[in-house]
Amino acid sequence: MSSTVCFHGDVVLPDRILDQGFVVCEKGRITQVSRRAPKGVHAIEGSYITPGYIDLHVHGGEGADYMDGTRDAVRIANRAHLKRGTTTIFPTTTTGSTDELDRMLTACAEVRANWSVEAGARIAGVHYYGPYFAPDKVGCHSVAGCRDPQADEYNRFFGMGLIRIATCAAELPGAEEFYRVARGHGCLVTCGHSNATWAEMARAYAAGMRHVDHFWCAMSSVSSLRERYGTPMQASMEQFVLAHREMSTEVIADGCHLSPELLDFAWRMKGADRLCLVTDANRAVGMPPGRYRFGPSETGSWFESDGRVGFVPNQGLASSVVGLDTMVRTMKSATGASLPEVIRMASLTPARRAGIARSTGSLEAGKRADVLVLNAALEIDRVFVGGSEAPAGS
Numbered sequence: 268m269s270s271t272v273c274f275h276g277d278v279v280l281p282d283r284i285l286d287q288g289f290v291v292c293e294k295g296r297i298t299q300v301s302r303r304a305p306k307g308v309h310a311i312e313g314s315y316i317t318p319g320y321i322d323l324h325v326h327g328g329e330g331a332d333y334m335d336g337t338r339d340a341v342r343i344a345n346r347a348h349l350k351r352g353t354t355t356i357f358p359t360t361t362t363g364s365t366d367e368l369d370r371m372l373t374a375c376a377e378v379r380a381n382w383s384v385e386a387g388a389r390i391a392g393v394h395y396y397g398p399y400f401a402p403d404k405v406g407c408h409s410v411a412g413c414r415d416p417q418a419d420e421y422n423r424f425f426g427m428g429l430i431r432i433a434t435c436a437a438e439l440p441g442a443e444e445f446y447r448v449a450r451g452h453g454c455l456v457t458c459g460h461s462n463a464t465w466a467e468m469a470r471a472y473a474a475g476m477r478h479v480d481h482f483w484c485a486m487s488s489v490s491s492l493r494e495r496y497g498t499p500m501q502a503s504m505e506q507f508v509l510a511h512r513e514m515s516t517e518v519i520a521d522g523c524h525l526s527p528e529l530l531d532f533a534w535r536m537k538g539a540d541r542l543c544l545v546t547d548a549n550r551a552v553g554m555p556p557g558r559y560r561f562g563p564s565e566t567g568s569w570f571e572s573d574g575r576v577g578f579v580p581n582q583g584l585a586s587s588v589v590g591l592d593t594m595v596r597t598m599k600s601a602t603g604a605s606l607p608e609v610i611r612m613a614s615l616t617p618a619r620r621a622g623i624a625r626s627t628g629s630l631e632a633g634k635r636a637d638v639l640v641l642n643a644a645l646e647i648d649r650v651f652v653g654g655s656e657a658p659a660g661s
């Protein structure tokens with residue numbers, strides 16, 4: 268890592284492309300982005316040079332789910348996503364027992380403390396996602412592991428200093444207190460797996476909630492609220508997010524969850540500064556079609572993968588089985604967003620929302636050398652984290 272690393276190609280900056288530019292990195296940091304070739308340094312060539320991707324919402328990959336709760340599982344999943352372009356990752360909990368959550372958080376803390384590029388994507392923090400889901404919006408997750416927010420449980424977990432993103436369904440008793448505590452710990456506060464009304468979202472917003480998980484998936488709509496409250500029909504999470512500029516959200520752009528029109532609509536409504544690309548990927552990433560558990564290896568609920576997407580037969584989708592590289596390509600072809608905007612939705616925007624944009628998220632001097640070399644089809648050629656290259660075939 269002591270030596271200089273230099274990249275040459277069309278450099279994707281947050282707001283434009285620097286044609287045939289050079290990105291120079293020294294001691295793990297970006298030192299220069301310009302059209303000037305540094306003297307005496309061999310440049311790594313690519314069609315595009317982009318920042319490493321950042322995934323705010325991801326459950327596992329290549330056979331491992333973070334909720335398996337072992338260091339090995341964490342490293343397997345982090346390596347699976349690193350080679351698909353994710354250099355910074357937020358391992359995401361799901362529904363489970365307090366002990367299962369404890370093991371997951373402990374394993375992530377240990378891997379983070381002893382990180383090297385062989386351990387895969389760098390953990391910036393944990394997304395505390397389950398278990399505070401609304402029972403009628405629990406989706407593919409285990410209902411048994413779902414509950415109302417418990418202050419003694421989450422206070423202890425927040426106290427570990429690892430959680431950077433925190434989800435809770437807004438209509439649950441105790442949700443506002445959870446949001447205030449999460450905000451106090453500097454988290455991006457999000458509402459998901461929820462059937463909340465506009466009024467419940469407004470109270471959540473006042474308590475610090477600013478983001479909604481996987482837009483259109485496991486969230487309220489006008490018609491789901493009509494089932495709950497009858498008429499007059501109520502505004503839902505969807506209207507709340509679209510009406511509030513400060514609210515951000517995320518899409519699972521694998522081409523299976525949302526149609527191209529919905530992806531384009533989300534980008535047009537929220538813009539590249541408030542829309543994040545996430546994988547929400549499960550352990551079936553890079554695995555053959557078959558039956559897998561979502562969440563802990565012993566107690567998680569079953570789903571199937573056909574190699575394109577996860578699903579529960581006769582019930583619905585069960586999150587994605589691909590990496591952020593696929594999301595970027597899908598978003599580029601499905602929407603009118605420019606390449607800098609698409610890349611921003613997978614890098615600088617999630618970095619800003621999670622509060623880590625000072626150290627990563629774009630190709631700017633001073634930031635960590637988290638850099639991707641892409642071919643003309645936006646496929647991953649090479650991946651660098653902090654200036655160190657991900658081992659080939661890792």
Ligand SMILES: [Zn+2]
Nearest residue numbers: 406460481485
């Ligand atoms: Zn979900």
Ligand SMILES: [Zn+2]
Nearest residue numbers: 324326547586
């Ligand atoms: Zn999820």
